[in-house]
Amino acid sequence: MYKPATIKDIALALKLSPSTVSRALRDGYEISTATKKVVMEYAKKVNYQSNPIALSLKNRRSYSIGIVVPKLANSFFSQAIAGIESIAYERGYHTIITQTHDSSERELINVNHLAQRSVDGLLISMSAGTSDYGFLKQLHNDGLPIVFFDRIIDEIETFKVTSDNFSGAYNATESLIKSGRKKIALLSNAPQLSITNERLSGYMKALADYHIPFRAELIRNCSKGGNDYQEVEDAVKDLLAATDKPDAIFISSDRISISCIRALKSLNFDPKEIAIAGFSNSDVVDLLHPSLSYVKQKSFEMGQIAVEMLLRLIESKYPITEFETKILDTELHLIK
Amino acid sequence: MYKPATIKDIALALKLSPSTVSRALRDGYEISTATKKVVMEYAKKVNYQSNPIALSLKNRRSYSIGIVVPKLANSFFSQAIAGIESIAYERGYHTIITQTHDSSERELINVNHLAQRSVDGLLISMSAGTSDYGFLKQLHNDGLPIVFFDRIIDEIETFKVTSDNFSGAYNATESLIKSGRKKIALLSNAPQLSITNERLSGYMKALADYHIPFRAELIRNCSKGGNDYQEVEDAVKDLLAATDKPDAIFISSDRISISCIRALKSLNFDPKEIAIAGFSNSDVVDLLHPSLSYVKQKSFEMGQIAVEMLLRLIESKYPITEFETKILDTELHLIK
DNA sequence: TTGAAAGCGCTAACAC
DNA sequence: GTGTTAGCGCTTTCAA
Numbered sequence: 040m041y042k043p044a045t046i047k048d049i050a051l052a053l054k055l056s057p058s059t060v061s062r063a064l065r066d067g068y069e070i071s072t073a074t075k076k077v078v079m080e081y082a083k084k085v086n087y088q089s090n091p092i093a094l095s096l097k098n099r100r101s102y103s104i105g106i107v108v109p110k111l112a113n114s115f116f117s118q119a120i121a122g123i124e125s126i127a128y129e130r131g132y133h134t135i136i137t138q139t140h141d142s143s144e145r146e147l148i149n150v151n152h153l154a155q156r157s158v159d160g161l162l163i164s165m166s167a168g169t170s171d172y173g174f175l176k177q178l179h180n181d182g183l184p185i186v187f188f189d190r191i192i193d194e195i196e197t198f199k200v201t202s203d204n205f206s207g208a209y210n211a212t213e214s215l216i217k218s219g220r221k222k223i224a225l226l227s228n229a230p231q232l233s234i235t236n237e238r239l240s241g242y243m244k245a246l247a248d249y250h251i252p253f254r255a256e257l258i259r260n261c262s263k264g265g266n267d268y269q270e271v272e273d274a275v276k277d278l279l280a281a282t283d284k285p286d287a288i289f290i291s292s293d294r295i296s297i298s299c300i301r302a303l304k305s306l307n308f309d310p311k312e313i314a315i316a317g318f319s320n321s322d323v324v325d326l327l328h329p330s331l332s333y334v335k336q337k338s339f340e341m342g343q344i345a346v347e348m349l350l351r352l353i354e355s356k357y358p359i360t361e362f363e364t365k366i367l368d369t370e371l372h373l374i375k
Numbered sequence: 376m377y378k379p380a381t382i383k384d385i386a387l388a389l390k391l392s393p394s395t396v397s398r399a400l401r402d403g404y405e406i407s408t409a410t411k412k413v414v415m416e417y418a419k420k421v422n423y424q425s426n427p428i429a430l431s432l433k434n435r436r437s438y439s440i441g442i443v444v445p446k447l448a449n450s451f452f453s454q455a456i457a458g459i460e461s462i463a464y465e466r467g468y469h470t471i472i473t474q475t476h477d478s479s480e481r482e483l484i485n486v487n488h489l490a491q492r493s494v495d496g497l498l499i500s501m502s503a504g505t506s507d508y509g510f511l512k513q514l515h516n517d518g519l520p521i522v523f524f525d526r527i528i529d530e531i532e533t534f535k536v537t538s539d540n541f542s543g544a545y546n547a548t549e550s551l552i553k554s555g556r557k558k559i560a561l562l563s564n565a566p567q568l569s570i571t572n573e574r575l576s577g578y579m580k581a582l583a584d585y586h587i588p589f590r591a592e593l594i595r596n597c598s599k600g601g602n603d604y605q606e607v608e609d610a611v612k613d614l615l616a617a618t619d620k621p622d623a624i625f626i627s628s629d630r631i632s633i634s635c636i637r638a639l640k641s642l643n644f645d646p647k648e649i650a651i652a653g654f655s656n657s658d659v660v661d662l663l664h665p666s667l668s669y670v671k672q673k674s675f676e677m678g679q680i681a682v683e684m685l686l687r688l689i690e691s692k693y694p695i696t697e698f699e700t701k702i703l704d705t706e707l708h709l710i711k
Numbered sequence: 712t713t714g715a716a717a718g719c720g721c722t723a724a725c726a727c
Numbered sequence: 728g729t730g731t732t733a734g735c736g737c738t739t740t741c742a743a
Binding site: 043088090091092093095096101103111112114117118120121124128133134135136137138140148151152154155156157181182297300301304321322323325326327328330 | 378379424425426427428429431432437439447448450453454456457460464469470471472473474476484488491492493517633636637640657658659661662663664666
């Protein structure tokens with residue numbers, strides 16, 4: 040069985056005390072150069088590596104941060120994670136990535152596991168299913184640093200970073216209007232999510248600004264957030280079966296955008312007949328057919344900002360009481 | 376500061392000894408039902424959770440497994456991870472996911488970190504850049520259970536699971552031939568990878584079986600494995616600029632398939648003119664345009680099998696000396 | 712049936 | 728400049 044060298048082993052071999060060895064290894068000022076040299080050399084020889092588990096237990100500090108996202112397969116999140124990692128590694132932190140598949144039970148399990156595993160802080164983007172934030176509040180009150188990104192919540196006061204979902208939705212809707220569309224349906228995400236409402240507001244504002252009456256019958260909620268294709272196809276089918284059917288669809292989430300495209304394709308809809316625009320961070324969105332105009336979020340940057348906020352919380356000597364919510368703008372890409 | 380309840384706290388509150396509490400919590404046979412009841416109830420009340428760090432230190436066992444993949448943004452890997460998790464959670468294990476971005480330095484760092492963090496075992500799909508397996512050999516010899524999946528290596532004897540890359544490539548190439556193509560180019564992945572050569576062999580065998588002469592000038596190696604779009608575009612451009620240019624391309628990797636499609640699109644190539652078939656596990660591959668026939672791997676199943684193998688290694692009482700390499704078949708999806 | 716004590720690997724007071 | 732001791736949270740002999 041694998042049994043790495045410990046400080047005790049070194050101490051024994053060198054006839055020193057463990058504390059001396061410990062200090063020597065960390066280049067403590069009290070230790071004589073001679074001793075340091077001996078210890079260092081022996082440590083290298085036996086390939087000594089400090090045991091992070093023991094350190095965690097001792098210091099209540101793990102130099103690792105927990106990441107909780109709904110779905111890794113969602114490009115937005117894998118991009119954000121890449122952003123997080125880019126900074127975290129640089130600053131000497133390791134990341135532990137977990138996904139919830141938008142299940143609040145899984146979210147609870149993952150968060151607790153990470154907390155128990157003494158991560159130094161938590162980066163979380165909420166699951167669609169979650170409505171009870173008690174477990175997070177608890178941990179936050181107990182002093183665990185938490186930063187929310189993308190799918191943020193109001194109930195906990197801390198640093199947050201998200202996209203300007205309102206403007207993103209506004210601009211996308213506006214582009215549909217400007218291309219001559221007047222009957223613009225909305226495929227919306229799970230209603231619990233912060234981003235869902237912001238995007239709805241943007242859509243409505245654009246309609247209002249262009250004097251297009253809001254029609255509730257053109258709204259469809261996909262409460263499973265595109266995790267369930269059938270839900271989306273049914274919604275699309277339903278919309279397009281109406282006598283006064285829409286001439287465009289704005290889609291307020293990545294996964295639903297994809298599902299909508301698939302639905303339109305399988306229903307053999309002519310892209311000329313029905314224009315679509317939606318949020319998407321897929322890295323192949325420009326290759327999809329039927330094609331769509333899309334709102335892209337600054338996922339990588341969002342990850343970077345989130346982790347910087349978290350490290351500020353973690354490494355601050357004094358409790359921080361002034362928090363900031365950063366809003367990143369989005370990019371609208373129109374179909375050529 | 377965050378400070379969860381400990382066994383000691385419970386013992387103190389209940390005027391019991393820590394050992395009794397410990398035994399009661401784990402339903403030890405020696406403890407009276409009455410005591411158990413009191414302890415359990417109090418534990419629930421204060422939301423006691425055992426500290427995995429302390430447990431790891433004590434037991435040299437963490438009930439967590441490390442996952443090392445090249446890129447989370449690659450659908451194949453996120454699907455495989457979902458498969459891994461599905462089994463791991465069921466069996467009481469937690470997963471720690473890391474990505475290398477196909478860098479062998481990052482791979483080394485991640486693997487070492489995971490080993491130090493005393494994961495009970497490792498699931499790894501090798502980075503394209505890695506050619507020195509010393510660090511893995513070392514850990515493996517020291518007794519760390521390791522299972523390779525998808526991108527496996529010969530140098531270490533253990534359980535492995537991968538796809539039938541030969542047949543996948545053979546079938547895809549054959550489909551191109553059967554559709555009347557005769558000049559079939561190959562866009563190939565980084566040559567260090569096991570999968571690259573297997574797919575090359577499949578391609579060559581199909582040509583041979585149908586009496587189509589192999590032409591080395593139709594092969595292009597994308598050694599950056601599609602992480603570098605320009606490399607792929609250049610290769611495609613180059614292929615299609617030849618006087619006797621190919622009428623089809625077979626692509627031996629997911630990322631390169633996507634890049635190739637993008638290149639064909641930007642070069643305005645008519646899909647009729649140049650047929651493509653390639654490996655891809657993208658969940659939107661059926662919506663891409665220009666469209667392609669694709670070979671899909673059983674990613675989710677592969678993850679499940681890999682983790683099952685790993686748990687067998689981890690939980691085996693006796694050292695295992697008989698290893699198996701499992702080969703999963705692939706699915707060919709033809710363009711309609 | 713319960714408790715006391717030692718120890719997993721490490722560090723930090725507090726001696727000397 | 729170096730050693731002793733205690734303790735992070737938990738389990739596991741051994742003793743009672």
